[in-house]
Amino acid sequence: MNxxxxxxxxxxxxxxxxxxxxxxxxxxxPAISVxxxxxxxxxxxxxxxxxNTLAFQLRTKRNNTIGVIVPxxxxxxxxxxxxxxxxxxxxxxxxxxxxxxxxDYKKEVKSVETLxxxxxxxxxxxxxKNTNQYNHFQEIIDNEIHLVFFDRxxxxxxxxxxxxxxxxxxxxxxxxxxxxGCKRIAFLTSSSQMPIASNRRMGYEDALRKHxxxxxxxxxxxxxxxxxxxxxxxxxxxxxxxxxxxFCINDEVAAYCLQMVKSFGFRVPEDISICGFTNGYITExxxxxxxTVDQHxxxxxxxxxxxxxxxxxxxxxxxxIVSKLIKTELIRRGSTR
Amino acid sequence: MNxxxxxxxxxxxxxxxxxxxxxxxxxxxPAISVxxxxxxxxxxxxxxxxxNTLAFQLRTKRNNTIGVIVPxxxxxxxxxxxxxxxxxxxxxxxxxxxxxxxxDYKKEVKSVETLxxxxxxxxxxxxxKNTNQYNHFQEIIDNEIHLVFFDRxxxxxxxxxxxxxxxxxxxxxxxxxxxxGCKRIAFLTSSSQMPIASNRRMGYEDALRKHxxxxxxxxxxxxxxxxxxxxxxxxxxxxxxxxxxxFCINDEVAAYCLQMVKSFGFRVPEDISICGFTNGYITExxxxxxxTVDQHxxxxxxxxxxxxxxxxxxxxxxxxIVSKLIKTELIRRGSTR
DNA sequence: TCACTCAATGCACTCGATTGCATAGAAAAA
DNA sequence: TTTTTCTATGCAATCGAGTGCATTGAGTGA
Numbered sequence: 223m224n225x226x227x228x229x230x231x232x233x234x235x236x237x238x239x240x241x242x243x244x245x246x247x248x249x250x251x252p253a254i255s256v257x258x259x260x261x262x263x264x265x266x267x268x269x270x271x272x273x274n275t276l277a278f279q280l281r282t283k284r285n286n287t288i289g290v291i292v293p294x295x296x297x298x299x300x301x302x303x304x305x306x307x308x309x310x311x312x313x314x315x316x317x318x319x320x321x322x323x324x325x326d327y328k329k330e331v332k333s334v335e336t337l338x339x340x341x342x343x344x345x346x347x348x349x350x351k352n353t354n355q356y357n358h359f360q361e362i363i364d365n366e367i368h369l370v371f372f373d374r375x376x377x378x379x380x381x382x383x384x385x386x387x388x389x390x391x392x393x394x395x396x397x398x399x400x401x402x403g404c405k406r407i408a409f410l411t412s413s414s415q416m417p418i419a420s421n422r423r424m425g426y427e428d429a430l431r432k433h434x435x436x437x438x439x440x441x442x443x444x445x446x447x448x449x450x451x452x453x454x455x456x457x458x459x460x461x462x463x464x465x466x467x468x469f470c471i472n473d474e475v476a477a478y479c480l481q482m483v484k485s486f487g488f489r490v491p492e493d494i495s496i497c498g499f500t501n502g503y504i505t506e507x508x509x510x511x512x513x514t515v516d517q518h519x520x521x522x523x524x525x526x527x528x529x530x531x532x533x534x535x536x537x538x539x540x541x542x543i544v545s546k547l548i549k550t551e552l553i554r555r556g557s558t559r
Numbered sequence: 560m561n562x563x564x565x566x567x568x569x570x571x572x573x574x575x576x577x578x579x580x581x582x583x584x585x586x587x588x589p590a591i592s593v594x595x596x597x598x599x600x601x602x603x604x605x606x607x608x609x610x611n612t613l614a615f616q617l618r619t620k621r622n623n624t625i626g627v628i629v630p631x632x633x634x635x636x637x638x639x640x641x642x643x644x645x646x647x648x649x650x651x652x653x654x655x656x657x658x659x660x661x662x663d664y665k666k667e668v669k670s671v672e673t674l675x676x677x678x679x680x681x682x683x684x685x686x687x688k689n690t691n692q693y694n695h696f697q698e699i700i701d702n703e704i705h706l707v708f709f710d711r712x713x714x715x716x717x718x719x720x721x722x723x724x725x726x727x728x729x730x731x732x733x734x735x736x737x738x739x740g741c742k743r744i745a746f747l748t749s750s751s752q753m754p755i756a757s758n759r760r761m762g763y764e765d766a767l768r769k770h771x772x773x774x775x776x777x778x779x780x781x782x783x784x785x786x787x788x789x790x791x792x793x794x795x796x797x798x799x800x801x802x803x804x805x806f807c808i809n810d811e812v813a814a815y816c817l818q819m820v821k822s823f824g825f826r827v828p829e830d831i832s833i834c835g836f837t838n839g840y841i842t843e844x845x846x847x848x849x850x851t852v853d854q855h856x857x858x859x860x861x862x863x864x865x866x867x868x869x870x871x872x873x874x875x876x877x878x879x880i881v882s883k884l885i886k887t888e889l890i891r892r893g894s895t896r
Numbered sequence: 897t898c899a900c901t902c903a904a905t906g907c908a909c910t911c912g913a914t915t916g917c918a919t920a921g922a923a924a925a926a
Numbered sequence: 927t928t929t930t931t932c933t934a935t936g937c938a939a940t941c942g943a944g945t946g947c948a949t950t951g952a953g954t955g956a
Contacts, residue, residue: 227702229912240936245914255934275677276622277912280613280941287656295645296638305632308659312669317677319624320657322645332649340612340654365564477844484846507814509821509846566942577906582944592904614942617911901954910944918937925930 228269237265248273279341288530289319289337291330291347293374298473298502299519300348303372306523307346314531325350334358337367344368344530349376351414368533372526374416382533384526384546388418391515391550392425395497396469398513398552400433402559404467404495407435408458410445410479411471419471422499426469446471451478459486466494467558473498477508480557495558501551510556522548565606574602585610625867626656626674628667628684630711635810635839636856637685640709643860644683651868662687671695674704681705681867686713688751705870709863711753719870721863721883725755728852728887729762732834733806735850735889737770739896741804741832744772745795747782747816748808756808759836763806783808788815796823803831804895810835814845817894832895838888847893859885 230248234241239258247254247262248271265271279285290307292300304320311318319340321333330350337345338361345362347369356378362369363381371383399407409426412419427437440463445454451474458465459482468483470476476498480490488494490510498505501516525546532538567585571578576595584591584599585608602608616622627644629637641657648655656677658670667687674682675698682699685708693715699706700718708720736744746763749756764774777800782791788811795802796819805820807813813835817827825831827847835842838853862883869875 230914231912241913242915242937243935245912246935249914253934258934272676274617274912276613276617277941278914280611280617280943281912281914283941285613295642296635298633301633301638304657305659308632308657312658312673317656317673319654320641320645322642322649336649336654339609474840474844481844481846503811504841504844507811507818507841508844509818567944568942578943579907579945580905582942583905586944590904595904611942614911615944617913617941618943618945620911898956899954900956901952903952904950906949907947909946912941914940916937916939918935920935921933923930923932926928 227274228271229274230271233262233265233269233271237261285341285343286315287317287319287340287342288527288534289321289333289340289342289345291321291323291333291337291345291349293323293325293330293348293350295320295322298504299373299500299517302519303348303523303526306520306525307527308523309520310524310527310531314527316527316531323350325352327353327355331358334362338362338365342367344370344534346370346372346526346530347376348372348374349416350374351412351416354415368530370526370530370533372522374418377417380543382529382544384522384529384548385417386517386522386548387550388421389425389428391499391517391552392422392469393429394425394550394552395499395513395515396426396429397432398554399467399469399495399497399558400429400435402495404559405435406438406441406463406465407467407469408441408443408465409469410443410451410454410475412446413444422471441465445475448474448478451475451482455479455482456486459483459488464494468494468496470496470498473500473502473505473512473514476512476514476557477504480508480510480512490557491559497558501553505553505555508557513555513558514553516551516553518548518550564611565608566611567608570599570602570606570608574598622678622680623652624654624656624677624679625864625871626658626670626677626679626682628658628660628670628674628682628686630660630662630667630685630687632657632659635841636710636837636854639856640685640860640863643857643862644864645860646857647861647864647868651864653864653868660687662689664690664692668695671699675699675702679704681707681871683707683709683863683867684713685709685711686753687711688749688753691752705867707863707867707870709859711755714754717880719866719881721859721866721885722754723854723859723885724887725758726762726765728836728854728889729759729806730766731762731887731889732836732850732852733763733766734769735891736804736806736832736834736895737766737772739832741896742772743775743778743800743802744804744806745778745780745802746806747780747788747791747812749783750781759808778802782812785811785815788812788819792816792819793823796820796825801831805831805833807833807835810837810839810842810849810851813849813851813894814841817845817847817849827894828896834895838890842890842892845894850892850895851890853888853890855885855887 230241230244234244247259323330359379369381375383498514501514505512567578567581571581584596660667696716706718712720835851838851842849
C-alpha cells in the first residue's frame with residue numbers, strides 16, 4: 223500500500239508550504255494561522271503521516287523509552303511487576319525496553335550497556351542475587367539517565383527506590399505463626415546480603431522476640447531455590463531439631479517444602495505450618511493451599527514506573543532520594559493453623 | 560563524570576580530522592590508513608565514544624528493535640516465550656519492545672500502533688483470545704514491517720508463524736490416557752476458534768478414534784480460565800455423566816480441576832486422571848503432581864525471534880510463508896495412571 | 897620533467913524532524 | 927502617504943551519523 227512513510231517535507235511540497243510551517247502546524251504552534259493548521263492536519267491525517275520518532279528524538283534529545291532490568295522473567299513476582307510497569311508506561315506514552323539479566327552479574331552489566339546505548343531516558347532495575355559490584359549502575363547515573371531500583375535494591379548506589387515492606391511482611395507472617403501456636407519457626411532465606419533478605423530477617427526476629435521466643439540461629443537456613451529446597455529441607459526433617467513451622471523466602475520454596483513435609487509423614491498444618499512469600503499462582507493449587515505474604519508486584523511496577531517518569535519529566539521535585547514502600551498483606555490459607 | 564556523550568565530530572576535532580574520516584575509521588573502512596584507523600579507535604575507546612543509535616538508525620534506516628505483543632505477561636508459557644525471544648534477540652544485538660494486550664482487542668490494536676510508530680523492524684505477535692478483526696495486523700504488513708505470529712496465530716493473515724504441535728501434543732496425551740484405561744475422557748477447552756484449540760480438538764478426537772472410543776460431544780466443555788473452572792467443573796462432577804479423565808487446555812485449569820475432583824471425594828489418578836498443557840511451575844507442586852504436555856515456550860521464543868531476524872536481515876530466502884512447528888513432549892506425573 | 901595512478905582524506909549532502917531568526921505583507925497608527 | 931506593528935511564513939542551521947564524489951599529494955613509469 224503506502225510504500226514509504228510520508229514525511230513533513232512531502233506534506234510541505236504537496237501543500238506548497240515550507241517544512242517548518244508544516245512542523246509548527248502539526249504541533250499546534252499558535253504562530254500558524256488556523257486555516258493552514260487545519261489544512262496541514264487534514265492532509266496529514268488523510269495520508270497517514272506518522273512522526274518519525276528517530277528523527278524527533280535525535281533533534282529534541284527527548285526519548286520516551288524506559289529500560290527495565292529484571293533478574294528473571296519466568297517468575298510470578300517479576301512478571302507482575304513488569305505488567306505493572308508496562309501498564310503505567312503505556313498510559314504515559316512511554317515504551318519499555320526489557321533486559322533479562324537471568325541472575326547473572328555479567329548479563330546485568332551488559333544489559334546496562336545496552337540500555338545506555340539505546341539512550342533510554344530512564345532505567346528501572348532489580349539487581350541479580352550475586353551482584354556485588356556497582357560500577358555499572360553508577361555509570362547509568364554518570365550518563366545522566368534516571369535510575370529507580372525496585373524490590374532488589376542495590377545498597378551501593380544512592381538513588382530512588384521502590385520496595386515492598388519486607389520487614390512488616392515478615393513480622394506479620396511470623397507473628398501470625400507464633401500466635402497460632404508455633405514455637406520453633408524455621409526461616410528459609412537467601413544467603414544474599416540484599417536488603418530484602420536482611421529486612422525480612424529483622425521482621426522474623428522481632429516477631430519472635432515479641433512472643434518471647436529466643437532466636438535460634440540453627441533454625442535459619444539458606445534455601446531460596448528449587449535445588450536448595452530439595453537438598454536442605456530433607457536434612458532439616460531428618461534432624462533431631464524439627465521445626466513446627468517454616469517461613470519461606472518465596473512461594474516456590476514453600477511449595478516444595480510443603481511437598482516434602484507431607485512426604486515425610488507430617489500433617490500440614492497440624493504438625494507443621496508453612497508460609498510463603500509473594501502470593502503467586504502456585505499458592506492456590508497446593509494441598510493445602512499456601513498461606514503467604516502478598517507482595518503486590520503489579521502495584522510495585524506501577525509505582526516504580528510512575529516515580530521514574532516523574533523524575534524524567536521533572537515532576538518529582540524532591541531533591542534527595544525518594545523511597546516508596548509497598549504494603550504487604552498476609553494471605554491466610556490452609557497451610558497454617 | 561562525562562557530562563555529554565562524545566560524538567564523531569568531537570573526535571574529528573580532537574585529532575584534526577574530518578568527521579567522515581572518523582566515521583570510516585570507526586567502521587574499518589579499507590580506504591582509511593591503518594595508522595589513522597588505530598589512532599581514531601584508540602581515542603574513541605579512551606574517551607568512551609558511543610555510537611548514537613538514533614542518528615545511526617535515522618541515517619541508515621536500519622533499526623535493531625523488534626516489537627513483541629503478548630496477550631498476558633504474568634503467565635508461565637508467555638513469559639517463557641518472552642525469555643526465549645529476549646535471549647535470541649540479545650545474541651543478535653536486537654532490542655525488544657514489549658506490549659501487553661492483556662487479552663483485549665483494543666489494547667492489541669493500540670499495541671500495534673505503538674510498535675509501528677516506534678518503527679520497529681519486525682513484530683512478533685500472539686493474538687488475544689477474542690480478536691476476530693485483523694486490520695491492525697494487516698497494517699503491519701502494509702507498513703512493510705516483518706511479522707511473525709507465535710502460538711496464537713491469526714488465521715486471517717498470511718504470514719510466517721511458529722506454533723507448537725498442538726495436534727500431536729493433544730493426540731499423545733489423550734492416547735496415553737486411553738492406553739492407561741480411561742474411557743470417558745473429558746476435554747476442557749477454549750471457546751475460541753483459534754487454531755490452538757481446534758488442532759488440539761482434532762488430536763483429541765483422533766486419539767479417541769484410534770482407541771475406538773466414540774467422540775461424545777457432551778464431554779467437551781468450554782473451560783479455559785480460573786473462573787470457568789470453578790463454575791464448570793463442579794457441574795460436571797455433580798452430573799450423572801462423570802468422566803474418568805480430564806484433558807485440560809492449560810495447567811491452571813488442570814490444577815483447579817485436580818483440586819475440585821479431590822474435594823468431591825474422587826481419587827486421582829485411580830478414579831479420575833487429569834492432564835494439563837504447558838508444563839509450568841504449578842505442575843510440580845500439586846498433589847499428585849500433574850501430567851502435562853510440555854510446550855517448550857522458551858524454544859518457541861527462540862525460533863520465532865530467529866525467524867523474524869532472518870526475515871529482517873534477508874537471510875530467510877523462502878518466499879512463501881514459513882511455518883515452524885515446535886515439538887511437544889508428554890510429561891508423565893502422578894495425576895494419571 | 898610530465899602525465900598518470902592510486903591511496904588517503906575532506907567536502908557537502910542526506911536522513912526527518914525542530915527552532916531561532918529573518919522577512920513579506922497586511923493592517924494599524926501617525 | 928509613511929512608518930510601525932503584527933501575523934504568518936520561510937530560511938537555514940542543527941541533532942549525529944553515513945556516503946558519493948572531489949581533491950590532495952606521493953609514487954610510478956616513460
